[in-house]
Amino acid sequence: MSNKILILNGPNLNLLGKREPEIYGHETLADVEQLCLATAQGEGVEIDFRQSNHEGDLIDWIQEARDNFDAIVINPAAYTHTSVAIHDALQAVEKPVVEVHLSNIHKREEFRHTSFVSKSANGVICGLGTHGYQLAVQAVCRLLSSR
Numbered sequence: 001m002s003n004k005i006l007i008l009n010g011p012n013l014n015l016l017g018k019r020e021p022e023i024y025g026h027e028t029l030a031d032v033e034q035l036c037l038a039t040a041q042g043e044g045v046e047i048d049f050r051q052s053n054h055e056g057d058l059i060d061w062i063q064e065a066r067d068n069f070d071a072i073v074i075n076p077a078a079y080t081h082t083s084v085a086i087h088d089a090l091q092a093v094e095k096p097v098v099e100v101h102l103s104n105i106h107k108r109e110e111f112r113h114t115s116f117v118s119k120s121a122n123g124v125i126c127g128l129g130t131h132g133y134q135l136a137v138q139a140v141c142r143l144l145s146s147r
């Protein structure tokens, strides 16, 4: 059976392509999903790609990964900088986690420089736009095969 990767996207990422394109680019979240699907096919893994504007949804989905997925790729969006609950959920899941951001959060406002999520991630990719998602899928596959 092939590995299954859960790809989670936090608040406002549903507006990708329309929202601050000078920061986040012109590609939509559907484009990102297609990119992840193509990457997953190349790696021989399955993905489930989801987005929510609600913190509780993201936590429920992370908990679901305990039984139903092998690894997580997550762009927690603004919850990156605020959510102890997402940090705790990821700690509890005991699966490889890669955090991804389209923009380079370290080059932006001070409040974006802190990530609660990084403390529970195996690795972090930021500042490479949608290509970062492709790299994140490849990274969790590498982590899974080296287990």
Ligand code: DQA
Pocket (backbone or CB within 6 Å): 011, 012, 013, 075, 076, 077, 078, 079, 080, 100, 101, 102, 103, 104, 105, 112
């Ligand atoms: C983001 C960066 C966050 O600071 C921001 O709140 C987002 C998107 C990114 O992908 O660059 O919504 O996670």
